[in-house]
Amino acid sequence: MKTNILLVANGDIESDLNVIDAAARTAHGVRRASARSRPSQILRRGFADSDAVIIDLDNDGQPLGIVEAIGGNENAPPVIVLANPEMAPKAYRHGATVCLIKPFTAGELASVVNNLCPHEHPFGIEHPVEAISIATPRSALRQAPD
Numbered sequence: 853m854k855t856n857i858l859l860v861a862n863g864d865i866e867s868d869l870n871v872i873d874a875a876a877r878t879a880h881g882v883r884r885a886s887a888r889s890r891p892s893q894i895l896r897r898g899f900a901d902s903d904a905v906i907i908d909l910d911n912d913g914q915p916l917g918i919v920e921a922i923g924g925n926e927n928a929p930p931v932i933v934l935a936n937p938e939m940a941p942k943a944y945r946h947g948a949t950v951c952l953i954k955p956f957t958a959g960e961l962a963s964v965v966n967n968l969c970p971h972e973h974p975f976g977i978e979h980p981v982e983a984i985s986i987a988t989p990r991s992a993l994r995q996a997p998d
Contacts, residue, residue: 855881857965858929860894860907860918862887866955867908867934873958878965891921902929903969906961909935909943916946923947930968932961 857880859871875882880903885894887908899905905922907915922928923946930949933940940951950964 855879856883856901856903857881858883858885858894858899858902858905860885860887860889860905860915862908862910862915864908864910864934870956870958870961871906871908871934874961874965877958877962878969880965880969887915887918889918891918894918895921895925899927899929904929904932904965906932906934907943907948909933909939916942919943919948920946923949932964932968934961 857871857875859868859882861868861871861884872882883902885897887910905928907919907922909915909919919931919933923931931947933943933948933951934954934956935943935951936954940953943951950968952961952964
């Protein structure tokens with residue numbers, strides 16, 4: 853059973869915290885990679901344990917290459933892009949499955965994750981939004997090697 857979300861982050865703390873909250877609501881762990889990573893580094897790591905990839909796309913569009921590499925990979929999970937309204941069309945052209953426009957809430961992101969990646973909660977609850985809320989401190993996230 854896949855239990856993780858791969859977050860490709862650019863350092864936007866508010867978005868990172870919303871992803872962590874949404875992951876807890878949907879019974880997922882979070883693996884983290886830097887938006888400065890090369891697409892080949894992220895692809896090499898694989899997606900065997902990932903239900904989705906969430907890419908935080910900033911205004912300069914730096915991670916668009918990552919969106920394209922993952923979105924074009926038939927073995928990759930769905931790509932959820934967090935973007936400003938101006939960047940959403942570019943993200944879709946580069947292979948995004950869904951774009952969530954900033955600002956967004958953890959509940960909105962949890963709903964997107966539940967719709968794209970339904971799975972059974974480890975405690976037998978299909979969608980555990982109200983079951984348990986576990987806060988994961990940012991320091992506890994595993995940092996992906998660059």
